[in-house]
Amino acid sequence: MSGERRGLRLGTGLYWDDLSVGAWFHTAGRTITEADLSAFVNLTWLTEELFTNAAERDDMAIKGRVVPGALVYSFAEGLLTAFMQGTGLAFLEAGFTVHAPTLVGDTMRLECEVSELRPTSKPDRGLVRTTNHVVNQRGETVVTYTPLRLMRRRAAP
Numbered sequence: 001m002s003g004e005r006r007g008l009r010l011g012t013g014l015y016w017d018d019l020s021v022g023a024w025f026h027t028a029g030r031t032i033t034e035a036d037l038s039a040f041v042n043l044t045w046l047t048e049e050l051f052t053n054a055a056e057r058d059d060m061a062i063k064g065r066v067v068p069g070a071l072v073y074s075f076a077e078g079l080l081t082a083f084m085q086g087t088g089l090a091f092l093e094a095g096f097t098v099h100a101p102t103l104v105g106d107t108m109r110l111e112c113e114v115s116e117l118r119p120t121s122k123p124d125r126g127l128v129r130t131t132n133h134v135v136n137q138r139g140e141t142v143v144t145y146t147p148l149r150l151m152r153r154r155a156a157p
Helices: 032-045 068-081
Strands: 024-027 086-093 096-098 107-119 125-135 142-145 148-152
Touching: 032 068, 068 096, 068 107, 068 125, 068 142
Parallel strands: none
Antiparallel strands: 024 107, 086 148, 096 142, 107 125, 125 142, 125 148
């Protein structure tokens, strides 16, 4: 729009410059439903009976309606979108560990700590590594992952 006024854009994520090693933040919670499990399994073709068979659970190690770790990770990244909306440039790598099962009906949130910050050779971007803990409604960490992301910087130093 011509003549548009400039100001603070609401809904913009944090910049590399806004972060410091040790900074900590958390997301809102999100309850995982049976519909979420069904849609995710159908979308990804993760059709293992562990995820698709609700009736014959006696011989399975996990008796409840377990959800794939990939769903937990995907939902965690969705909860984290506000952190990097418009400022995240690339997801480069991550370590990933599942500590405990997540079941239909569990409510998850993400707790993140900045563990690494490095400038890149380009002055308008930097690297950020966070240690992300997916925590359920009982306060148990069910997944930990450590993404390295390329993020925008506010201005060249």
